[in-house]
Amino acid sequence: MPELRATTLVDAPLRTVAAALLDARLLARSIRGLGVRIGGGPVLYVGAELAGSVGPVNGTLLVTRADTTGVSAELVGGPLPRFVLITDLLHTGGGTMVVDSVEWTSPGGPFGRLADVVVGRGLALKVLQARASAVSARSRQLVGAKVVVGAAIVRDGLLLAQQRGYPEHQAGCWELPGGRVDPGEDDHTAVVRECDEELGVAVVPGEQVGPDVPLQADHLLRVFRADLVRGEPQALDHRAVRWVGAAELDGLDWLPADRVLLPALHELLEPRD
CATH class of the missing domain: 3.90.79.10 (Nucleoside Triphosphate Pyrophosphohydrolase)
Structure with missing residues (x-):
């Protein structure tokens, strides 16, 4: 099962960073240029369903966690057996550590090889980097909200x-x-x-x-x-x-x-x- 992880230190309190993560509109805009589409409401909440696509792979992301510990979402009704986005938050002396990870399981056969290319390390890393950048920017906005x-x-x-x-x-x-x-x-x-x-x-x-x-x-x-x-x-x-x-x-x-x-x-x- 492929997995990719990235960490970012954000100079903002944990609750502020958690709030930034809940802003669905900002994060959707931040990764739109990468061939990733996410549609849904203005904020993320447990049970929210976000219509999404990564290149030609379409599906629905179901939000399973949205609180001060972070956000998680998994693909349901799509072609991949498993696709999970996870963001965990950790308070540190220098700010809030944001740990982003993406995990997926590809089916066998030609489509499996295609999925590993489309949802491969290159694109997955770009998605995580875009999320991290968006969360950092939104957190800075919310510090004085x-x-x-x-x-x-x-x-x-x-x-x-x-x-x-x-x-x-x-x-x-x-x-x-x-x-x-x-x-x-x-x-x-x-x-x-x-x-x-x-x-x-x-x-x-x-x-x-x-x-x-x-x-x-x-x-x-x-x-x-x-x-x-x-x-x-x-x-x-x-x-x-x-x-x-x-x-x-x-x-x-x-x-x-x-x-x-x-x-x-x-x-x-x-x-x-």
Whole structure:
């Protein structure tokens, strides 16, 4: 089974580099000129399917991991028995080490020989180098990004979600409560204010949940667990609010950025000893 690996040291915090990895649009653009095509949504999340091609080899890449440890995706429904892209992140004293690798298994016969040429070491190395360059550049952009906070409010094993009524292309989709951090605020202060403005409740924010998620070119979504201490949530700025159990999480039509957080939200709803 052929395998190729490349490492890059990025001068940025691990969470920032992890956020850069989740930006599907940037990485797709970075490798387009190499004969590699990837189509999908704006961010990578577990379960996302990306239509892709490497030269004449077509298939669908299924994202199997997307968090602060890195990103993994494997080819499904394509001609190769196995094709896996893996990016692992490691914190070091000098920055974040990005370890990119690609592994594939070629079928036998003439097509197998063709696949080894098309997905060969030369092209694979160029893909990894392009990914590394894109991640480094995007990480530098995100170091000074503005923050949009979100609140993962949990009560009795249920998570509070709210449904957007606008803009038109997002109407009906679900998201966590929150909004932009105002000048002079820290993240926790912004969570408290946004929950008061959007829901009419008082909360106490705690630890961060899941990775930072890239939004616009210079914005990140950062979500914190929050405990409800006063009031009953109301849809003051949204179409509706509801309490959601773990079994319902995946079935809601989440905005892409919030969908990235579903694995972490599932962990948040798991019973604690």
